[in-house]
Amino acid sequence: MTNILVVADIKQGELKGSTTELLSKARALGAQTAVVAVGSQVKDLAPKLAAAGSDTQYIVDDPSMEIFSAKPFTAAVVQAANEFNADMVWFGFSETGKAAAPRVAVQLEAACANEIIDVTIDGDAVQIIRPAIANKVLQKVKIHAPKLVALVRAGAFEPDPEVTGKENVVTLDPPEADTDAKVKELISDASGEIDLTDADIVVSVGRGAKDQAGVDLVKALADDLAAGFGSSRAMVDAGLMAHNKQVGQTGKIVAPTLYIAVGISGAIQHLAGMNGSKVILAVNKDPEAPIFNVADFGIVGDLFDVVPSLKEEIKKIRA
Amino acid sequence: MKILTTVKKVVDVELNIHVENGAILEKGLQYVINAWDENAVEAAVQLKESHKADTTLVSMGSGDNTDIIRKCYAMGIDNAIHIDDPNLAKADSPTFARVLQKVFEAGEYDLVITGKQAQDTDAGQAGIMLAEFLDIPCVSNVIEIKVTDESHIQVSRLGDEGTEIVDLTLPAVVTVSDGINEPRLPAMRGIMMAKKKKINVMDLAGLGTSFEDVGGTDPKSEIVEFMAMEKRKGGQKFEGDPAEITAKVVDLLVNEAKVL
Ligand SMILES: Cc1cc2nc3c(=O)[nH]c(=O)nc-3n(C[C@H](O)[C@H](O)[C@H](O)COP(=O)(O)OP(=O)(O)OC[C@H]3O[C@@H](n4cnc5c(N)ncnc54)[C@H](O)[C@@H]3O)c2cc1C
Ligand SMILES: Nc1ncnc2c1ncn2[C@@H]1O[C@H](COP(=O)(O)O)[C@@H](O)[C@H]1O
Numbered sequence: 001m002t003n004i005l006v007v008a009d010i011k012q013g014e015l016k017g018s019t020t021e022l023l024s025k026a027r028a029l030g031a032q033t034a035v036v037a038v039g040s041q042v043k044d045l046a047p048k049l050a051a052a053g054s055d056t057q058y059i060v061d062d063p064s065m066e067i068f069s070a071k072p073f074t075a076a077v078v079q080a081a082n083e084f085n086a087d088m089v090w091f092g093f094s095e096t097g098k099a100a101a102p103r104v105a106v107q108l109e110a111a112c113a114n115e116i117i118d119v120t121i122d123g124d125a126v127q128i129i130r131p132a133i134a135n136k137v138l139q140k141v142k143i144h145a146p147k148l149v150a151l152v153r154a155g156a157f158e159p160d161p162e163v164t165g166k167e168n169v170v171t172l173d174p175p176e177a178d179t180d181a182k183v184k185e186l187i188s189d190a191s192g193e194i195d196l197t198d199a200d201i202v203v204s205v206g207r208g209a210k211d212q213a214g215v216d217l218v219k220a221l222a223d224d225l226a227a228g229f230g231s232s233r234a235m236v237d238a239g240l241m242a243h244n245k246q247v248g249q250t251g252k253i254v255a256p257t258l259y260i261a262v263g264i265s266g267a268i269q270h271l272a273g274m275n276g277s278k279v280i281l282a283v284n285k286d287p288e289a290p291i292f293n294v295a296d297f298g299i300v301g302d303l304f305d306v307v308p309s310l311k312e313e314i315k316k317i318r319a
Numbered sequence: 320m321k322i323l324t325t326v327k328k329v330v331d332v333e334l335n336i337h338v339e340n341g342a343i344l345e346k347g348l349q350y351v352i353n354a355w356d357e358n359a360v361e362a363a364v365q366l367k368e369s370h371k372a373d374t375t376l377v378s379m380g381s382g383d384n385t386d387i388i389r390k391c392y393a394m395g396i397d398n399a400i401h402i403d404d405p406n407l408a409k410a411d412s413p414t415f416a417r418v419l420q421k422v423f424e425a426g427e428y429d430l431v432i433t434g435k436q437a438q439d440t441d442a443g444q445a446g447i448m449l450a451e452f453l454d455i456p457c458v459s460n461v462i463e464i465k466v467t468d469e470s471h472i473q474v475s476r477l478g479d480e481g482t483e484i485v486d487l488t489l490p491a492v493v494t495v496s497d498g499i500n501e502p503r504l505p506a507m508r509g510i511m512m513a514k515k516k517k518i519n520v521m522d523l524a525g526l527g528t529s530f531e532d533v534g535g536t537d538p539k540s541e542i543v544e545f546m547a548m549e550k551r552k553g554g555q556k557f558e559g560d561p562a563e564i565t566a567k568v569v570d571l572l573v574n575e576a577k578v579l
Binding site for chain 2: 011012067068069070071094095096098099102103105106107109110111112113114115127129130131132133134135136137138139140141142143144145148178179180181182183184185186187188189190201225233236243244249250257258268269275278279280281287292293294295296297298299300301302305306308309310312313314316317
């Protein structure tokens with residue numbers, strides 16, 4: 001029997017969808033499941049964590065854990081992994097996971113795999129599949145170490161609506177703060193906007209939108225669709241969009257049902273962040289733009305004409 | 320301040336990559352400096368300019384890395400070490416991190432700057448694991464470095480909830496995102512001078528270690544096969560009157576794709 005510990009993905013006090021996805025997959029593999037929730041005021045999440053598919057909930061709840069700090073976060077996860085006798089520790093795809101997973105792996109003497117999209121367990125033999133080289137190839141990786149720490153790529157596993165667990169809360173002591181890497185401040189980017197990585201529809205804006213007026217136009221389309229609003233790096237570099245809106249290899253990986261790319265050329269680094277989307281619609285005035293090579297539906301035209309029309313049409317069907 | 324930056328030679332991701340019989344076809348590949356390592360080099364050179372830091376790069380791998388090292392010299396790096404060992408051809412991140420540990424211990428550095436990930440592995444592990452092995456502090460995904468005093472720096476990290484401002488006690492490891500800077504294009508003078516500079520090349524034995532010592536013979540995981548990525552295909556393209564084509568596309572999204 002494999003014991004899989006899932007690290008709860010919590011943002012602004014809310015449990016993210018990836019936690020259910022990971023627990024669903026763990027249960028489908030026939031594993032024993034536990035979850036560890038680290039943060040401030042996270043203990044009230046226990047019933048939700050159980051409903052998400054865990055049979056044990058390790059809770060590390062302390063005001064000192066409010067802002068992410070890699071060392072204590074790692075210590076909390078390692079403590080839970082040891083308590084649970086975890087064979088695997090799975091993180092959702094987040095900056096927290098990317099920072100903590102390699103540390104947890106070193107401390108558990110485990111193998112570490114980033115961005116996995118599949119895992120198979122056959123007796124003692126464990127294999128994972130993950131993209132590499134800017135999402136251009138897939139690697140099949142055999143795990144030799146007795147333990148595996150993995151970061152699961154966004155959208156890799158489907159949530160199972162039937163899945164549920166049972167509440168069995170284990171409270172763990174908070175680890176000591178890191179005195180050599182002191183987190184002074186968090187400049188929060190909480191905006192009350194729909195979270196990109198959880199959104200069903202994502203609308204992203206690229207350099208084609210030119211300026212603030214263009215951004216506002218595309219943002220209005222996103223609002224009409226109740227969609228997450230993302231961007232290419234060019235718009236972040238131009239100071240028109242916040243860093244946390246960047247979709248791509250260095251930004252957010254998204255896999256919504258519908259991704260709408262407006263005025264985005266489709267550079268390899270951007271594609272790496274969105275080509276797992278179910279359906280892609282691209283709007284670009286250049287018929288040769290690479291984004292059309294991945295788009296299921298392409299509109300060749302000036303976004304300043306196309307986006308207002310799209311808004312009109314969507315208003316009609318939403319009415 | 321003594322800074323060590325890491326520079327990996329990787330396949331150019333802008334070119335097509337073909338897979339056959341479980342392996343990547345070598346033909347047609349080109350090699351470049353890992354994009355995020357270029358940001359690391361730029362960050363180090365900026366600290367050299369603002370705080371007289373002494374900058375050393377290390378590149379690990381087998382074969383000729385002269386071109387990428389010369390480029391970094393031309394950008395302003397002072398010294399270069401190339402750990403050239405055939406065993407490292409297929410090494411993984413933890414192994415590279417162990418080699419980096421040996422390099423670090425031989426050089427008494429105050430700060431290590433690595434890229435957030437290598438373009439070929441997309442692992443994002445070596446820098447963080449190095450810090451873990453050395454038991455020194457580390458901040459990943461950094462977009463700003465400010466020197467506080469001789470033994471402290473302040474960094475900004477892009478985290479899940481916003482930008483985290485962290486005070487780091489040196490020695491420390493920082494892994495940088497491409498948002499940190501715009502790597503400079505080397506000037507002609509730098510390029511000419513770079514040609515004359517020496518590269519310190521050694522194998523693992525020269526570094527006082529062995530492949531076994533750095534965990535290479537007992538890897539925690541192993542790539543057994545490469546597979547081609549299933550390519551998305553471009554679908555229907557529409558051109559013409561915006562009102563007409565958007566009506567058509569929205570209809571398709573609702574009734575055919577069923578995503579609206
Ligand atoms: C290490 C590294 C990491 C990177 N990571 C990322 C990442 O995570 N995410 C990311 O997005 N990029 C990333 N990039 C940058 C990437 O290579 C591209 O530079 C970037 O994605 C380009 O953004 P863009 O498509 O908005 O701009 P451009 O490439 O300039 O494209 C603009 C597009 O808009 C179209 N257009 C112009 N005017 C109009 C109009 N009026 N109507 C309709 N269409 C119009 C043009 O035809 C063009 O196709 C990275 C690069 C590097 C080196
Ligand atoms: N062979 C190598 N030579 C130099 N630096 C490396 C090497 N492998 C990894 N690194 C550094 O470690 C970072 C993370 O690598 P990875 O864990 O492979 O994603 C890279 O950006 C490099 O800066």
